[in-house]
Amino acid sequence: MAEQTGKKFNWHIVVFLAPAVLVYTAVMIFPLFNTLRLALYTETENIRQFVGLDNFRTLFGDPRWSESFWNALANNFWFFFIHMLVQNPIGILLAAILSHPRLRFAGFYRTAIFIPTILSFVIVGFAWKLILSPIWGIAPSLLDAVGLKSLFAPWLGREEYALTTLALISVWQFVGIPMMLIYAALLSIPEEMLEAGEIDGITGASAFWKIKLPLILPSIGIISILTFVGNFNAFDLIYAAQGALAGPDFATDILGTYLYRTFFGFQLQLGDPHMGSTIATAMFAIILIGVCIYLFGIQTRLRRYQF
Amino acid sequence: MSTATARSNLGNTIAAHAILITWTVIALFPVFVILINSLKTRKAIFREPLALPNAESFSLVGYQTVAKQGDFFLYFQNSMIVTVVSLTFILLFGAMAAFALSEYRFRGNSLMGLYLALGIMIPIRIGTVAILEMMVATGLVNTLTALILVYTAQGLPLAVFILSEFMRQVSEDLKNAGRIDGLSEYAIFFRLVLPLVRPAMATVAVFNMIPIWNDLWFPLILAPGEETKTLTLGSQVFIGQFVTDWNAVLSALSLAILPALVLYLIFSRQLIRGITSGAVK
Known part of the structure; x- marks a missing residue:
């Protein structure tokens, strides 16, 4: 040394x-x-x-385990898919509007839109549970006000809607993060570059698509991988809103809740640290694959611009 | 021509504000509904959920239940201790390691940097089974120490990464001047470098504060005992027990929202500056 x-x-x-x-x-x-x-x-x-790889054989092959595992994995991918499809486009849209140089009250909007992100999952889960509850009736009466009452269903209680609803709640909570990161990226684009585009007649929306979007692609890549890692070890929101059993009938079970039930035990089920470790290893592998795809497949292809 | 551009500009501005206002309303509506209804009687909560509390519907019965049944002051204190102590360790240890990595050339420097950076992408939750086993073996289950250790480890990778980026920018001349004046390496770190990276330290603190304060996973697994419940876990358990008592649930939620909201409003400028200054790019 x-x-x-x-x-x-x-x-x-x-x-x-x-x-x-x-x-x-x-x-x-x-x-x-x-x-x-x-x-x-x-x-x-x-x-x-x-026992070598026996636990993995059980997890992937024994129907008592594998059904729950594949269910949780598929749900997790759906959860991630909704985030990519809804959270990131909304975040980019809000950031694009906010970064407009002459926009008034930008600071207020930024601060307000970020508020859900700082709340804990427990608050968010319960607050939405109450709002969507058919007993309280806030959601149905709001839908009634715009003439869409027939659309109301107890979304969190229905197998076909519950997971999507939770994913959208999570989107509501975290949209502030892509918004902020994209906002930062947009602000760092030098003025001369946009002016050069203006001289060539590229303004407004086409300036966004042709100049800004290619320049913020690296930030979108970072947001995607952050979303991926965050979603694949998510747990809190589902636990707070639906409990450890991730009801109805495991429709909202994701890897995090499955890991919790398995290793910590729940109600009559005893905890099994070894099967828990097996699930954690599978999660580790999934996250590692995602990170590697990002590092070697995406990040290296995105050209980084140094200003 | 110019009036047409002006008109389309006005149209764009209105559209921009319309979108932002819509999302602001969506973002704040649930928080608003919870806060106003926590101050109403049970009847008023159900009859007019969107009305503000007035003289007739005003009631603090929910807060009274919370004060009687839940130990929210203790939970708050636990959350406070865990968050403040973890942040102190993250900042102190993180800054020290960042200084070592950015200031000195030694064999294995970049390898050490890479090793410490691993934890940025790999969530610490993956190791929960073994962490619990370790805490059981060392008798740290149901202590705040267990939580502090876990959060410190969780926060260090990003802290080292961000702080070493900033420390590389500290002027070499300043440090060498200090050395010529006979300052020890420790004095250079504490008296010259740390004050200069204070803004970066604040950014790291704000980034770590929110996830630590809001975490449910580790309190649930490592410290679920009554004495060590954090505010997040405490409100989760309380709400679970009082599910049918709407006043109590709404009040408990409000009590959990308020400290986070106050902290955020105090630090929001710092947080937003931290994110937009490119500290996490």
Whole structure:
């Protein structure tokens, strides 16, 4: 280590690094790998036994496990799909409007639209549950006011709507994040570039599509991967709104809630740390694949512009 | 020509405001409904959910139930301790590591940077099974220490990443002048560098504050005991128990919303500046 012009060992580097590296290694990296390791074991009569990939065979092959797993995985992809389809376009639209240089009250809109993002899932889940509740009747009476009362259904209670409804609630909560990141990216586009476009007759909406959008593509890439990672370890909203059983009839079960029920146990079901680790490993693999696709497939192809 | 452009500009401005107002209403409506109804009688909540509380419908019965049944002050205190202590560790340890990485050349520097950056993309929740096992083995289950350790580890990767970017910009001359004056490396870090990266520290603090304060997963798994419940978990459990008592549920929700809202309004400028300054690009 002592390389700084052959001086004595630089203890201060160790002192500066040690606390962060120790806490990070002990509480994050070590448990992460330990969880991957635990997925290879099982417990019979209080003795931990190495079983190789048996747990994975059970998870993917045994119908008692695999049905729930594929259900949770499919639901998770749907959850992600809704976010990509609704959250990010709305976020980009709001950011594009907000970044207009002569817009009044931009600060107020920005602050207000970001408020749901700072609330906890518990608040968001319950608040929407109450608002959508047929007992309270806020949603039906609002729909009645615009003549659409017939559209009302107890969305959170119906198998076919519940997951989409929850995904839209999550979109409502998090739209502030893509909005802010895209807003920042749009602000960093130099004025000269837009002026050059103006001289060529590219203004208004076509300036957005032809000049700004290509320049903010890297930010859209980052938002997509953040959304992916966030959605594939989501748990709180579903738990707060629908409980650990992710009802109705597991229609809103995603990997996070499935992991929670499996490893922690719920009601009559006993917790199983080894199957829990197996699910966590599967989640780790999915997130890793997503991150790799982003890093090697998307990010390297997007040209980065340095201003 | 010019009047046509002016007209279309006006049209665009109106459309822009219409879209922004619509979304602002959508964003604030649920919060507004919860807050106003928490101040009404049960009858008024159901009869006119969208009306503001007036002399006749005003009632604090929900808040009274919350005060009697729930230990919200304790929960609030727990959340406060966990958030403040975790943030302190994240900032102190993160800044120290960032300083080591940005200031000194040593073998394994970039490898260490990469190692610490891994945690930006990999969520710490994946390791929950082993974290719980470790906390059980060390007797830290149902202590705030367990939560503080987890949140510190969770916050460090991004903190190191952001802070080292900023520390690279601190003038080399300033540090060398300090060295010539005989300051130790520690004094250079604490007295010269830290004050200069204060804005970046604030950004890191605000970024970490919200997820720590709002987390439900780790309090639920590591510290579900009555003594260690955080505000998020406490309100979740309370609401679950009082599901049919609408006054109590609405009041509990309002009590959970208010601290977050106040904190946000205090720090929103910092947060927005942090995001838009490109700290997370």
